[in-house]
Amino acid sequence: MLLMLSASLSRLTWRGRTNTLTNLKMGDTTVTLAVLERSNMATYITDECINCGACEPECPNDAISEGDSKYVIDPARCSECVGFFDHEACQAVCPVECCLPDPNNKESEDALLARAKQLHPDKGLPDLAALPATLSRFRKK
Numbered sequence: 001m002l003l004m005l006s007a008s009l010s011r012l013t014w015r016g017r018t019n020t021l022t023n024l025k026m027g028d029t030t031v032t033l034a035v036l037e038r039s040n041m042a043t044y045i046t047d048e049c050i051n052c053g054a055c056e057p058e059c060p061n062d063a064i065s066e067g068d069s070k071y072v073i074d075p076a077r078c079s080e081c082v083g084f085f086d087h088e089a090c091q092a093v094c095p096v097e098c099c100l101p102d103p104n105n106k107e108s109e110d111a112l113l114a115r116a117k118q119l120h121p122d123k124g125l126p127d128l129a130a131l132p133a134t135l136s137r138f139r140k141k
């Protein structure tokens with residue numbers, strides 16, 4: 001039972017993280033529960049990625065790296081370019097336009113700016129009320 005469930009879990013597709021694995025004893029059977037916490041990530045790279053690498057150097061947060069089968073975005077570092085540009089820099093250079101917002105997992109401009117500030121405390125990024133349109137896609141006309 002444990003092996004079967006583990007094998008099944010390994011095939012799960014999840015753009016978040018597996019935070020904990022908990023073993024539960026049920027009589028003679030051990031069940032492993034994976035506690036999955038979906039990360040707050042609004043931009044992700046789809047399976048259409050052709051591994052060209054064009055997006056990686058464009059990210060102001062160093063959020064993009066080469067994964068096993070495609071490039072990936074670290075959700076803890078993506079601010080959707082809030083604080084830097086009025087567009088998502090990765091999507092702007094992607095030849096197949098596969099850096100997409102996840103409609104099921106939207107993040108607020110406030111949260112994204114807070115992340116950018118946390119990642120770049122030395123940059124003196126403005127507060128939300130003073131954020132110019134050039135530094136947030138949310139304010140693009």
Ligand code: SF4
Binds near residue numbers: 088089
């Ligand atoms: S949207 Fe911006 S911050 Fe997020 S991964 Fe793309 S380039 Fe980096």
Ligand code: SF4
Binds near residue numbers: 055
């Ligand atoms: S630019 Fe697009 S196709 Fe190229 S590595 Fe990045 S996500 Fe993949």
